[in-house]
Amino acid sequence: MTMFLTSPGEECFCRDWHGCIMAQSIVGLENVQPYKFSECSRSDYIDALRIGHGICLLNKPNELEVRRxxxxxxxxxxxxxxxxxxxxxxxxxxxxxxxxxxxxxxxxxxxGPCCNNCRLEARGVVCRDAANECDLAEHCSGENGQCPQDIHKKNGNPCGGNTGYCFTGVCPTLNIQCEQIWGYGELEGATFSNIEPSYSYKGTIL
Incomplete structure (x- = not known):
């Protein structure tokens, strides 16, 4: 949209600037991007508003046109x-x-995983195996070629032989976390309750 603005020329130029917006070149002198309008463009813009052309700036569309x-x-x-x-x-x-x-x-x-030679797989066919004991397998619905959204067990379900609890689809046991932080073969140490000193109600160490 140009709003009927005049392109700067010999009679309409930007004094002391590197060029004007609406000029024939988008790059001004010394490769500086112009950022101001010329007086001619300002005047044309005001005239366009006076005769009603500014309405196109106010009628914001409700939705974007999508060309399919x-x-x-x-x-x-x-x-x-x-x-x-x-x-x-x-x-x-x-x-x-x-x-x-x-x-x-x-x-x-x-x-899709539930589409085989243009035919839908039967309802209940596994389309995504469980990744681990905290994950759940997904099955075809029999109505769509795509596999349902990946879901997992509820947070807090026991896992890892009752050494951990499921969290966002994984089983973060203490030993696994120790290996992730300190390297392969590292195991959880003594619990804090075995090494923490006891305190009296007065705050002194017993």
Missing amino acids: TCGNSIVEEGEDCDCGTIDECHELDPCCDPITCKLTKEAECAS
């Missing part, structure tokens, strides 16, 4: 799939119609 393109390899709103060009689709995804970005007539799905 079938064949850009990005699955956008309204598309079931997008495998790229016709040649790419024939090689990479025969389940997708490269012209409409919809599933072919025979296909139930296009891609």
Whole structure:
């Protein structure tokens, strides 16, 4: 948007500056980026506001216009799939119609761990194994080619042979944490209760 601003020229220039915004070159003299408008541009801007052209600055759109393109390899709103060009689709995804970005007539799905040769895997088929004893396996829903979101056991579940508790999908036992900090083979030492001195109610060491 130019707001009908005049491009600076011989009759409209910026005194003592390195150039003006709206000039033919975006880089001013001595490669300094211009940061001011010329008086002509200021005058044009005020005139444009007076005749109502400023309304375009006030009507903020409610949502951005999204231009969707079938064949850009990005699955956008309204598309079931997008495998790229016709040649790419024939090689990479025969389940997708490269012209409409919809599933072919025979296909139930296009891609994903729960999609096998354009057919949905049965409900209950494992699509992601449990990573450890604090993680949970995920299963196909029978309705979608994608595997459900990765989830884990609730924090606080005992793990590691009752030597630790699950936390955000892992089992941080004391021995594991010792090895992570101090190196392989390091084990937890005596607990603080075995070496902490006792104190009387007066604060003296017993």
